[in-house]
Amino acid sequence: MSTAQETADGEAQPWGEVTPDAARRLLLAAVEAFAERGYHATTTRDIASRAGMSPAALYIHYKTKEELLHRISRIGHEKALEILRTASRAEGGPAERLADAVSSFVRWHAGGRTTARVVQYELDSLGPEARAEIVGLRRQVNAEVRGIIEDGVRSGDFDVMDVQGTTLAVLSLCIDVARWFNVNGPRTPEEVGALYADLVLRMVGAGEPGAAQR
Amino acid sequence: MSTAQETADGEAQPWGEVTPDAARRLLLAAVEAFAERGYHATTTRDIASRAGMSPAALYIHYKTKEELLHRISRIGHEKALEILRTASRAEGGPAERLADAVSSFVRWHAGGRTTARVVQYELDSLGPEARAEIVGLRRQVNAEVRGIIEDGVRSGDFDVMDVQGTTLAVLSLCIDVARWFNVNGPRTPEEVGALYADLVLRMVGAGEPGAAQR
DNA sequence: GCCGAGGGTGAGCGAGCGCTTAGCGAGCTG
DNA sequence: CAGCTCGCTAAGCGCTCGCTCACCCTCGGC
Numbered sequence: 001m002s003t004a005q006e007t008a009d010g011e012a013q014p015w016g017e018v019t020p021d022a023a024r025r026l027l028l029a030a031v032e033a034f035a036e037r038g039y040h041a042t043t044t045r046d047i048a049s050r051a052g053m054s055p056a057a058l059y060i061h062y063k064t065k066e067e068l069l070h071r072i073s074r075i076g077h078e079k080a081l082e083i084l085r086t087a088s089r090a091e092g093g094p095a096e097r098l099a100d101a102v103s104s105f106v107r108w109h110a111g112g113r114t115t116a117r118v119v120q121y122e123l124d125s126l127g128p129e130a131r132a133e134i135v136g137l138r139r140q141v142n143a144e145v146r147g148i149i150e151d152g153v154r155s156g157d158f159d160v161m162d163v164q165g166t167t168l169a170v171l172s173l174c175i176d177v178a179r180w181f182n183v184n185g186p187r188t189p190e191e192v193g194a195l196y197a198d199l200v201l202r203m204v205g206a207g208e209p210g211a212a213q214r
Numbered sequence: 215m216s217t218a219q220e221t222a223d224g225e226a227q228p229w230g231e232v233t234p235d236a237a238r239r240l241l242l243a244a245v246e247a248f249a250e251r252g253y254h255a256t257t258t259r260d261i262a263s264r265a266g267m268s269p270a271a272l273y274i275h276y277k278t279k280e281e282l283l284h285r286i287s288r289i290g291h292e293k294a295l296e297i298l299r300t301a302s303r304a305e306g307g308p309a310e311r312l313a314d315a316v317s318s319f320v321r322w323h324a325g326g327r328t329t330a331r332v333v334q335y336e337l338d339s340l341g342p343e344a345r346a347e348i349v350g351l352r353r354q355v356n357a358e359v360r361g362i363i364e365d366g367v368r369s370g371d372f373d374v375m376d377v378q379g380t381t382l383a384v385l386s387l388c389i390d391v392a393r394w395f396n397v398n399g400p401r402t403p404e405e406v407g408a409l410y411a412d413l414v415l416r417m418v419g420a421g422e423p424g425a426a427q428r
Numbered sequence: 429g430c431c432g433a434g435g436g437t438g439a440g441c442g443a444g445c446g447c448t449t450a451g452c453g454a455g456c457t458g
Numbered sequence: 459c460a461g462c463t464c465g466c467t468a469a470g471c472g473c474t475c476g477c478t479c480a481c482c483c484t485c486g487g488c
Binding site: 037038040041121124125161162165166168169172173175176177179180187192195196198199202203205207 | 251375391406410416
């Protein structure tokens with residue numbers, strides 16, 4: 001349909017689909033502010049001034065402050081789901097697909113830490129109906145990872161006692177990257193993605209013995 | 215020194231050390247409120263009314279709302295550190311000690327989810343000096359876990375490529391339990407602790423092959 | 429060149445916030 | 459029993475919040 005706006009990395013401009021230019025700038029400003037201070041500690045005046053506009057301009061494009069969070073959360077979850085689906089449906093054995101899913105999911109959480117933080121940690125700030133919608137998306141995220149693990153168990157590649165518990169642990173490990181990852185820290189998103197893919201393969205009993213010595 | 219107030223489980227009444235009774239009730243009310251709605255979304259009126267007092271009573275025992283969070287955070291981190299130190303300094307090989315540390319740390323995060331949530335996720339709501347103090351405690355937490363993993367690598371029990379990265383992952387896995395654990399869910403804190411201890415042993419290359427089939 | 433529409437602003441509303449202050453009543457001291 | 463302390467409350471101050479409203483530009487269509 002359109003041209004660029006979707007670079008090789010998934011992080012660059014995932015907000016290209018937000019159509020009026022001013023609305024996108026406001027959304028981007030809100031993501032930054034929510035990630036830095038949290039939803040409740042962010043004021044509409046702060047969002048508007050980051051976007052270079054007056055506080056009233058926000059309400060031309062969004063009904064409430066919560067609608068901003070809802071929009072950010074939905075777009076972010078859809079992106080996360082898309083990343084996992086791509087990895088899950090790629091060719092290759094369960095180990096390859098799981099490693100691919102984990103490393104790309106982690107790269108997204110580390111590289112787009114600003115967005116991921118809002119998406120993963122401000123769920124409770126949404127109202128009941130908005131939260132219900134997002135919870136549905138999260139269930140699909142869970143199902144995608146569980147699917148890969150089930151495949152591996154069926155094929156005998158994985159050795160897992162509690163499939164849903166392990167799924168939860170794998171997702172939890174990836175998601176929490178958004179909390180602790182530091183852009184100025186010693187690790188790049190790619191390095192963390194590779195490390196985590198290795199750790200997760202070990203968790204499901206598919207880590208090659210002696211892999212650490214390579 | 216004193217008698218009860220410290221039950222077998224570490225969760226029951228860790229606030230026994232908070233001395234005026236009214237101050238403890240306020241602190242407990244604040245923990246509940248912060249865990250449910252987050253620090254910034256919680257009002258001093260809400261805390262006071264949960265404790266059955268007027269809003270002004272809060273300021274007899276605490277200078278500001280932030281002092282409440284600071285106190286909760288310090289006590290919670292000290293408790294977490296104590297749990298890890300106990301496991302770390304117990305007798306036994308690195309695998310035993312790591313499994314013990316992870317399972318008790320996870321049990322604390324799941325069973326005392328209310329407290330753990332505030333302790334682990336409201337760090338950014340603290341002012342600079344208070345945050346600096348808590349960050350120091352967290353460094354000690356990290357050092358405790360890294361110590362066990364280093365022991366295991368030295369003794370050859372563990373097979374770990376990136377010690378600090380793996381330490382971070384192990385801690386992250388445990389801490390994130392406070393985010394997703396549901397008291398009304400299908401798992402008990404003990405079950406999650408046992409599952410996670412197994413997963414972590416696999417992560418460090420110490421999981422007995424075929425353990426899942428037992 | 430006038431008009432309507434739509435994106436934007438400045439000023440400000442009602443409400444609720446964190447926190448303060450004046451005073452009250454119970455309980456110990458002399 | 460007077461006097462003092464101390465835990466607590468009722469009332470409310472000053473401020474900032476999310477959000478609204480009256481109005482103003484700019485620009486395309488006729």
